[in-house]
Amino acid sequence: MINLELSKKLSQLGDMAHAVAEGMFRPISRKYDRLEHTYPKELDMLRSILQGMADGGSDMGADGLSREKKGKRKEIKNGSNMAIVLNMMEICWGDAGLALTIPGQGLGNAAIAAVATPEQKKRFDGKWAAMAITEPDAGSDSAAIQTTAHLDGDEWVLNGEKIFVTCGERADLIVVWATLDKNLGRAAIKSFVVEKGAPGMKMTHLEKKLGIRASDTATIMLDNCRIPRTNILGSETIDTKKSFAGVMQTFDNTRPVVAAMSVGVAKASLDLTRELLEREGLCFEYQNSRFEIPAIEAEFYRMEADLEAARLLMFKAAWMADNGKPNSKEASMAKAKAGRVGNEITLKCVELCGSMGYSENALLEKWARDSKIFDIFEGTQQIQQLVVARRVLKKKSKDLK
Amino acid sequence: MQNNYLTKPMSMALEFLGRISGSEKINQWHLREPALKLVYQSLRQSVRVGKMAQTRFFASAPLKPEEKLSKHKPLKKDIFDLTPTREQQMVRDELLKFAKQNMRPMARDTDNGEIPADFFSQVNALGLAVSGVPEAIKGVGQMRSPVSSMLMAEDLSYGDMSLAIAALAPLGFVNALTEFGSRDQQARYLPSFTEDNFFPASMALMEPSARFVPDQLTTTAVATNAGYRLNGVKCLVPLGMKSEIFVVFANLDNHGPRGFIVERHYPGINTELERNMGLAASGMSRLILTDVELPKSALLGEQEVHYSHQRMIDLSRIGICALSVGTCQAVLDYVTKYANERFAFGEPISNRQAVAFMIADMAIELESMRMLTYRAASRAEQGLPFHRNAYLAQIMCAEQAMKIGTDGLQILGGHGFVCEYPLELWYRQLRAVGILEGTFLI
Numbered sequence: 001m002i003n004l005e006l007s008k009k010l011s012q013l014g015d016m017a018h019a020v021a022e023g024m025f026r027p028i029s030r031k032y033d034r035l036e037h038t039y040p041k042e043l044d045m046l047r048s049i050l051q052g053m054a055d056g057g058s059d060m061g062a063d064g065l066s067r068e069k070k071g072k073r074k075e076i077k078n079g080s081n082m083a084i085v086l087n088m089m090e091i092c093w094g095d096a097g098l099a100l101t102i103p104g105q106g107l108g109n110a111a112i113a114a115v116a117t118p119e120q121k122k123r124f125d126g127k128w129a130a131m132a133i134t135e136p137d138a139g140s141d142s143a144a145i146q147t148t149a150h151l152d153g154d155e156w157v158l159n160g161e162k163i164f165v166t167c168g169e170r171a172d173l174i175v176v177w178a179t180l181d182k183n184l185g186r187a188a189i190k191s192f193v194v195e196k197g198a199p200g201m202k203m204t205h206l207e208k209k210l211g212i213r214a215s216d217t218a219t220i221m222l223d224n225c226r227i228p229r230t231n232i233l234g235s236e237t238i239d240t241k242k243s244f245a246g247v248m249q250t251f252d253n254t255r256p257v258v259a260a261m262s263v264g265v266a267k268a269s270l271d272l273t274r275e276l277l278e279r280e281g282l283c284f285e286y287q288n289s290r291f292e293i294p295a296i297e298a299e300f301y302r303m304e305a306d307l308e309a310a311r312l313l314m315f316k317a318a319w320m321a322d323n324g325k326p327n328s329k330e331a332s333m334a335k336a337k338a339g340r341v342g343n344e345i346t347l348k349c350v351e352l353c354g355s356m357g358y359s360e361n362a363l364l365e366k367w368a369r370d371s372k373i374f375d376i377f378e379g380t381q382q383i384q385q386l387v388v389a390r391r392v393l394k395k396k397s398k399d400l401k
Numbered sequence: 402m403q404n405n406y407l408t409k410p411m412s413m414a415l416e417f418l419g420r421i422s423g424s425e426k427i428n429q430w431h432l433r434e435p436a437l438k439l440v441y442q443s444l445r446q447s448v449r450v451g452k453m454a455q456t457r458f459f460a461s462a463p464l465k466p467e468e469k470l471s472k473h474k475p476l477k478k479d480i481f482d483l484t485p486t487r488e489q490q491m492v493r494d495e496l497l498k499f500a501k502q503n504m505r506p507m508a509r510d511t512d513n514g515e516i517p518a519d520f521f522s523q524v525n526a527l528g529l530a531v532s533g534v535p536e537a538i539k540g541v542g543q544m545r546s547p548v549s550s551m552l553m554a555e556d557l558s559y560g561d562m563s564l565a566i567a568a569l570a571p572l573g574f575v576n577a578l579t580e581f582g583s584r585d586q587q588a589r590y591l592p593s594f595t596e597d598n599f600f601p602a603s604m605a606l607m608e609p610s611a612r613f614v615p616d617q618l619t620t621t622a623v624a625t626n627a628g629y630r631l632n633g634v635k636c637l638v639p640l641g642m643k644s645e646i647f648v649v650f651a652n653l654d655n656h657g658p659r660g661f662i663v664e665r666h667y668p669g670i671n672t673e674l675e676r677n678m679g680l681a682a683s684g685m686s687r688l689i690l691t692d693v694e695l696p697k698s699a700l701l702g703e704q705e706v707h708y709s710h711q712r713m714i715d716l717s718r719i720g721i722c723a724l725s726v727g728t729c730q731a732v733l734d735y736v737t738k739y740a741n742e743r744f745a746f747g748e749p750i751s752n753r754q755a756v757a758f759m760i761a762d763m764a765i766e767l768e769s770m771r772m773l774t775y776r777a778a779s780r781a782e783q784g785l786p787f788h789r790n791a792y793l794a795q796i797m798c799a800e801q802a803m804k805i806g807t808d809g810l811q812i813l814g815g816h817g818f819v820c821e822y823p824l825e826l827w828y829r830q831l832r833a834v835g836i837l838e839g840t841f842l843i
Binding site (some may be wrong): 001002003005006007008009010075076077078083189286289290291292301302304305306308309310312313315316319329330333336337345382384385386388389390392393394399400401 | 456474475476478479480483484485486489547612614706733737740741748749751752754757758760761762764765766767769770772773775776778779780783785788789790792793794796797799800
């Protein structure tokens with residue numbers, strides 16, 4: 001039966017996350033925006049709180065972004081994917097930079113949850129895992145990565161440079177994408193779990209950024225870095241038929257999560273903007289024709305409609321994953337919509353609130369800086385459009401480049 | 402059905418009017434004025450004949466309270482879910498088939514407003530209106546289901562928005578009655594929708610002014626000893642020339658806007674066929690009400706049901722959003738196929754990002770429209786507040802539907818501009834989204 005309201009169970013989960021965002025993130029939000037590169041030690045306590053939340057009575061959220069196998073269960077359910085996007089949305093309403101640096105919640109953890117063997121899952125359990133894909137000469141074109149891996153006895157030897165590694169300094173593990181054979185293209189790209197302190201691995205640089213400054217973004221050098229043979233995620237063999245799809249499938253799960261970040265920050269902007277405008281006498285009644293109300297009110301409703309659309313597309317994509325439905329198109333739709341409207345909304349809110357918006361006395365300007373990244377990482381706006389277009393038009397990447 | 406008596410002489414007269422007014426001889430011989438007068442008289446006559454032949458509506462007894470459709474559907478399972486019920490899916494399959502096989506092929510030909518009579522008997526066989534009529538009066542409705550009505554609008558509009566509005570107008574009327582009508586009014590009027598023939602009925606809310614606002618009506622209802630007296634002009638009334646019965650919304654003395662059930666044969670009613678940018682097949686008409694005397698029982702809901710004008714507006718806004726979703730899906734599917742088949746510079750134009758990204762954005766915004774519309778309808782169905790949701794859905798659909806319409810046409814280039822292809826038709830229809838109010842109440 002068509003119902004787009006969240007269940008009681010999910011709502012409670014959202015309320016809890018919202019309370020954490022409000023009580024723990026907001027008070028230190030500005031502090032770590034200014035103290036870039038300083039680890040927010042307040043988050044150590046959060047780690048245990050979140051663990052408690054995940055364990056406490058809820059089967060949702062604890063098992064990560066795993067995908068319900070197709071046809072395994074017929075009854076419609078709301079599972080971990082929905083719980084995770086909801087959680088992320090609420091936490092990012094508090095602060096997205098901090099959300100990205102919550103111990104144990106890195107993107108690498110999502111990759112491990114999605115493809116690791118039971119043995120690996122056990123071995124990496126409780127560890128904080130970052131994700132290292134981008135290189136100086138390979139961004140969105142992740143098939144062009146130059147970092148290599150070759151087997152030497154019982155060890156993989158990795159060589160290359162990874163940039164823009166979120167949590168690269170703070171995480172325990174880094175999931176590194178590397179190629180087994182540059183000549184074999186995408187099929188040869190595999191992901192490897194590199195533990196901190198592995199010989200030959202070095203963090204060489206921390207970025208200074210426009211936004212999400214609470215989160216560290218590192219450059220990692222791999223110079224004959226040696227890791228155990230069992231640290232490869234997925235199979236060792238190069239299957240040219242299976243191509244890139246396996247690796248890329250992680251994105252179907254993580255893109256709705258990035259959409260959630262964008263929705264959360266945009267929601268924060270709209271909430272505060274509304275508060276400021278109401279304080280100055282504007283009423284939001286959703287009453288008259290959109291052409292008969294003040295422009296500022298009409299603009300606000302338009303943003304609200306866009307935000308609501310992004311939010312629902314995000315839940316739809318997560319709901320599909322929870323129910324074993326292929327959702328590559330929907331995941332990209334959610335991220336495309338959320339990425340662009342999140343950025344538009346936060347920028348517009350600064351504009352609507354004028355000097356109040358531009359001032360560091362409020363967080364509006366910060367959110368307008370933070371939001372830009374959600375339209376970039378995990379696939380830019382243009383990459384999402386490409387994915388959606390290929391799906392809608394049923395095109396191969398060689399035809400629609 | 403009785404409406405044949407009414408429409409037959411009228412359509413003959415209208416046909417005559419059309420034929421002679423187009424004749425050059427008439428102008429040459431200075432016969433135009435007298436001829437038009439003649440036609441006018443014959444039309445009046447035919448209306449009068451129709452009036453006398455017309456049956457009134459009777460109810461032996463009002464609906465028992467338990468026979469009314471129950472208002473709100475409780476959730477069977479408290480989860481977020483985008484799957485229609487099995488019954489809804491069956492209806493969807495059937496309506497989509499009808500939309501593709503019957504409606505789409507006739508969309509172009511009916512754009513002159515002439516709809517073959519068997520279209521309406523086919524529509525009647527689909528059981529749209531009867532699905533909203535309670536079982537106690539031979540209907541098949543078990544619950545008020547705004548979601549089901551919304552899905553019907555989406556699916557039929559995939560065939561053609563204009564024909565969909567015509568097909569759905571009676572269901573909109575039925576929904577208005579089950580939502581706001583008294584038990585007596587339901588028992589009196591709803592059985593007509595369970596018969597073998599299509600029973601035309603519609604709602605009349607809009608008025609011809611540039612700054613029309615649906616809760617500030619210039620059509621007035623004045624209380625009289627016998628009931629009410631209506632005066633005013635309504636526009637964009639679907640099936641206006643055919644409908645046997647209307648819900649006319651008017652400002653009642655100091656009570657604000659209320660609905661009135663107006664039977665076509667009441668003296669003082671004139672209808673005029675409109676010509677608009679699009680939607681000709683909907684039969685959009687003006688309804689001119691001059692001192693129309695209504696009995697007390699005409700007040701929608703009488704003293705029995707609380708009438709909320711806002712709720713009426715919101716339910717029909719969702720209806721229009723659903724229509725726009727169906728039409729935009731038609732645009733997207735058509736354009737997708739076209740872009741894949743149209744070659745330029747040696748390859749399909751869809752191989753170019755400039756084209757492909759437009760299509761991706763159309764798909765993304767269409768899904769945005771759909772999600773907002775579904776949420777508003779599902780909240781209405783569950784008895785949750787949905788005013789804000791309907792308002793936001795309207796904002797989204799009004800903006801994006803036209804954008805999809807114009808971008809879709811753009812992708813076809815010159816072909817989009819000519820009538821050999823359906824894009825210009827959809828373009829004209831989608832301009833009405835964001836203008837229409839009260840057209841189809843879900």
